[in-house]
């Protein structure tokens with residue numbers, strides 16, 4: 373069985389403690405994919421030293437030159453797309469179509485951010501004093517720690533690693549312990565494409581050990597995190613103690629509102645994809661369907677029929693529409709919430725059990741599950757379950773629907789199905805979310821628009837778009853005084869209103 377390594381200072385190295393963890397296929401746990409380093413504080417120390425050393429030179433490399441490497445990485449990913457997607461399905465469970473999309477997102481991000489190498493725009497402005505000019509530029513921050521979730525094992529790291537590098541930072545990447553192979557492939561491409569040693573380092577391992585050590589290390593400057601709201605809070609606390617820049621992308625409980633004037637076929641189609649894509653294990657998954665009473669029964673019947681018909685199985689099989697749950701703990705969490713939903717009095721319309729027929733018993737498969745007549749205050753309607761479990765909630769007016777939609781602690785994605793432009797515009801204005809879709813489900817963000825959430829989903833930063841550059845660069849204001857004399861801002865300006873002075 374292959375033992376994979378960490379990548380530190382341009383070398384593939386074993387973990388100092390010599391310990392490894394297993395990476396298994398969630399669709400068939402008999403398949404051991406590989407053994408990966410269980411890194412400790414000592415490994416982290418080495419990675420930080422390498423990243424700090426490399427930063428001294430990398431920050432001085434002209435951004436268009438940095439970008440040329442990133443462009444090559446994106447080109448190489450195009451060639452490797454199918455191989456990486458297959459391995460990603462083996463370790464993460466998503467169906468092939470989706471893992472190809474995951475790699476594609478990294479490719480898109482690579483090309484998009486490589487273009488920033490020739491932009492990284494600042495701006496010039498005026499000065500209140502004569503013979504003086506003023507402008508703003510972006511400068512790198514230092515060493516960025518990238519800690520990510522398993523559900524988008526290449527896309528999400530790419531949203532952070534490409535912009536961090538183009539801005540002139542060096543990076544230490546601690547991927548999810550559930551998807552180390554995809555991280556290995558990703559980092560290998562950077563090596564192959566000529567990224568200098570130490571500029572990108574890979575430290576495998578678990579969150580409370582390797583992850584936390586990276587956050588606490590005095591030699592790291594940016595903590596860029598994607599994962600659960602609970603771990604995000606912990607990282608924010610550590611970051612605050614060390615005066616670090618912290619960017620958090622966290623959980624969601626995303627609503628889709630279906631109005632009485634909606635195209636119902638389109639809405640059903642969108643809701644099935646939004647709710648059960650990636651087995652509901654997306655931060656943007658549609659886990660609450662808020663449906664107008666006038667179309668409630670009709671929508672529910674059609675939606676449940678489609679949910680029951682989904683083909684669940686191994687993601688490598690082209691017939692499969694929904695893959696497994698990532699691991700046993702997540703499966704238990706889903707089972708816990710389904711029991712809770714029943715106790716809370718929600719009506720179970722379909723699913724609600726683990727699938728164990730034939731070879732499915734070797735994986736973590738769960739039936740697509742729909743609860744109807746859910747009250748917005750129930751725990752199943754409030755907490756992020758992160759699985760194929762959907763709550764259907766009735767409403768009578770748009771105001772009420774928006775109040776229900778906003779009545780959770782999260783605010784990532786949101787959607788409304790309506791043919792009435794007024795409903796759409798009110799939803800755009802009033803939904804508390806970083807993303808709002810009109811007549812499309814809550815999933816499907818594109819990389820050149822800002823991505824992130826409000827309330828307990830984020831902390832004010834955005835990935836994607838050029839907005840992501842604000843996470844990975846500092847603004848520097850520059851004043852150039854070519855008057856040859858002392859000029860005092862705010863003080864000497866008084867005199868200057870007199871002409872000829």
Ligand code: NAD
Nearest residue numbers: 520521522547548579580583584599600603621622623655
């Ligand atoms: P998680 O919070 O358990 O883990 C995320 C990462 O944090 C992993 O790499 C893990 O090893 C690390 N980690 C765990 N404890 C840590 C600690 N004490 N210190 C430092 N690092 C630590 O999340 P997960 O189960 O991997 O992913 C699912 C969650 O991610 C869901 O809540 C989902 O909504 C969220 N998510 C959010 C987005 C987004 O962009 N908003 C995208 C994908 C997933």
